[in-house]
Amino acid sequence: xxxxxxxxxxxxxxxxxxxxxxxxxxxxxxxxxxxxxxxxxxxxxxxxxxxxxxxxxxxxxxxxxxxxxxxxxxxxxxxxxxxxxxxxxxxxxxxxxxxxxxxxxxxxxxxxxxxxxxxxxxxxxxxxxxxxxxxxxxxxxxxx
Numbered sequence: 001x002x003x004x005x006x007x008x009x010x011x012x013x014x015x016x017x018x019x020x021x022x023x024x025x026x027x028x029x030x031x032x033x034x035x036x037x038x039x040x041x042x043x044x045x046x047x048x049x050x051x052x053x054x055x056x057x058x059x060x061x062x063x064x065x066x067x068x069x070x071x072x073x074x075x076x077x078x079x080x081x082x083x084x085x086x087x088x089x090x091x092x093x094x095x096x097x098x099x100x101x102x103x104x105x106x107x108x109x110x111x112x113x114x115x116x117x118x119x120x121x122x123x124x125x126x127x128x129x130x131x132x133x134x135x136x137x138x139x140x141x142x143x144x
Contacts, residue, residue, distance in 0.1 A: 009022060009060060010061065011058075011060070013058050015059060016049075018047050018059055025061065026042070026047060027042040030045075030066040032045070034066055035074070035092065036100050042066040045066040046067055046068070047065070051063055061088065063084060078095065079095035080095060
């Protein structure tokens with residue numbers, strides 16, 4: 001548990017499912033898919049156990065990271081490998097044996113930026129936001 005926030009950061013090997021407060025904490029920590037260069041928002045990515053839960057990997061913040069579906073499949077179905085160091089630092093190794101520089105999204109007090117598709121539409125600048133009212137017609141010239 002985080003002493004400042006009270007967020008449960010680990011449930012160990014007792015359960016596979018990630019509790020809601022830990023999911024939110026990870027989404028803020030990661031911001032995006034953790035594969036180098038990927039910008040898919042964490043909110044649209046899977047949470048992956050870096051060391052598989054069925055192989056003893058705990059359900060905790062130092063063994064979980066967001067991966068978009070494509071990079072999640074890459075990790076599990078190809079020769080790419082990933083190690084997670086303390087603090088959420090990921091080190092990826094390609095099938096050719098090349099290792100990426102450790103990747104860690106800097107944490108901040110502000111939530112991650114929203115994906116452009118999540119923005120509320122705004123009217124173009126210089127245009128009115130409400131339709132103009134039409135002048136009322138005079139009933140003087142109409143036949144009743």
